Amino acid sequence: MAVLIGLLLPSFAGFTFAYAGADDLAGRWTVTWSNTSRNAMSLASKNGRFSGAYDNDDKESCTVTGNFLASNRHLALQIACPKWDIRMQGTASKDSKTIRGSYQA
Numbered sequence: 625m626a627v628l629i630g631l632l633l634p635s636f637a638g639f640t641f642a643y644a645g646a647d648d649l650a651g652r653w654t655v656t657w658s659n660t661s662r663n664a665m666s667l668a669s670k671n672g673r674f675s676g677a678y679d680n681d682d683k684e685s686c687t688v689t690g691n692f693l694a695s696n697r698h699l700a701l702q703i704a705c706p707k708w709d710i711r712m713q714g715t716a717s718k719d720s721k722t723i724r725g726s727y728q729a
Contacts, residue, residue: 649674649692649699665703678703699723 650669655678656662665688667676676688690701690712697716703709714725 674701678705680705699725 647669650667653665653667654662655665661681663679663681665676665678667674667688667690669675669692672691674688674690674692678686678688680686684706686703686705688701688703690699692699699712699714699716701712703712708729710727710729712725712727714723716723
């Protein structure tokens with residue numbers, strides 16, 4: 625198991641966890657892995673659940689599903705690609721700009 629360095633949201637106006645819900649996390653993200661590689665991911669929210677897309681290293685679009693628990697700012701995602709899948713979990717930082725956590729492939 626390796627550590628997920630962070631999910632970065634470089635420019636999403638109005639992003640905050642003070643009133644956080646899954647809707648507040650919808651948008652474009654950059655996933656930065658422990659080997660410093662980066663991949664784009666988009667999240668949409670409906671009824672407290674996430675759906676979206678992750679672009680893997682082969683530029684294939686992978687499905688993303690997950691949820692967010694506002695009380696402790698914990699995020700859990702599953703990414704399913706053509707040749708692999710991964711489960712990610714993490715907690716949002718106090719400044720609400722990153723989510724740090726781990727993953728299982």
